[in-house]
Amino acid sequence: MAQSALIIGASRGLGLAIVAEFLKKGWNVVATERSTSRSELKDYRTKFPSQLEIETVDINSTESVDTLRSALSARKFDFLLVNAGVALGAEDRIETVSADDFIRVMRTNGLSPVAVISKLKNCVSEKGTIAAMSSSLGSVALNEHGTWEVYRASKAALNTLMRSYVARDKADQKTYLLLDPGWVRTDMGGAEADLSVEQSIPRLIDVALAQSNARGLHYLNYKGEVLPW
Numbered sequence: 001m002a003q004s005a006l007i008i009g010a011s012r013g014l015g016l017a018i019v020a021e022f023l024k025k026g027w028n029v030v031a032t033e034r035s036t037s038r039s040e041l042k043d044y045r046t047k048f049p050s051q052l053e054i055e056t057v058d059i060n061s062t063e064s065v066d067t068l069r070s071a072l073s074a075r076k077f078d079f080l081l082v083n084a085g086v087a088l089g090a091e092d093r094i095e096t097v098s099a100d101d102f103i104r105v106m107r108t109n110g111l112s113p114v115a116v117i118s119k120l121k122n123c124v125s126e127k128g129t130i131a132a133m134s135s136s137l138g139s140v141a142l143n144e145h146g147t148w149e150v151y152r153a154s155k156a157a158l159n160t161l162m163r164s165y166v167a168r169d170k171a172d173q174k175t176y177l178l179l180d181p182g183w184v185r186t187d188m189g190g191a192e193a194d195l196s197v198e199q200s201i202p203r204l205i206d207v208a209l210a211q212s213n214a215r216g217l218h219y220l221n222y223k224g225e226v227l228p229w
Contacts, residue, residue, distance in 0.1 A: 033056060
């Protein structure tokens with residue numbers, strides 16, 4: 001029986017590439033997008049009609065997440081990844097960012113992914129894997145140059161919230177991952193980024209799947225290296 005993955009935030013960029021990688025590996029995938037408009041994800045469904053299902057969710061809407069949870073309540077997935085996120089750009093500064101933009105980034109990148117994981121946890125098998133897309137920029141120890149300041153803060157918040165969430169239940173058999181894909185050339189990463197999607201995502205997914213049954217929380221990059229908090 002094929003293994004199954006639930007990918008939250010998969011309409012483009014890294015999320016779309018993650019879906020493609022799981023499909024290539026023969027997994028069944030439920031992938032989400034924020035709207036029902038035309039997307040490349042729907043093209044994948046045409047190519048993989050028996051492997052790919054598409055749902056709609058806005059991770060910043062409690063009602064939307066609750067609707068998704070109800071739709072998937074009878075399902076059990078082997079792997080859950082929350083990929084959704086936003087950025088203001090490399091030059092975002094604490095002294096210039098608006099309160100509204102700060103709240104939006106912190107909510108989307110920090111609070112909402114962990115809230116989604118909390119609501120969808122029971123849709124993952126007892127010894128399955130739950131992951132969130134983080135970044136090396138979320139490491140406080142590695143922050144020696146600034147830049148991407150609001151984004152860094154949001155990913156550091158994500159890391160801390162995940163660590164707190166996992167620490168609550170010592171008996172939990174699941175594996176939890178915070179994943180850093182590297183600096184990737186996407187709409188968010190920009191044209192100057194170090195890596196192509198093809199150089200990052202296949203390695204990242206192999207690293208994630210290699211952690212199966214590792215239990216506890218692990219903060220890793222696409223090379224399989226442990227990142228400092």
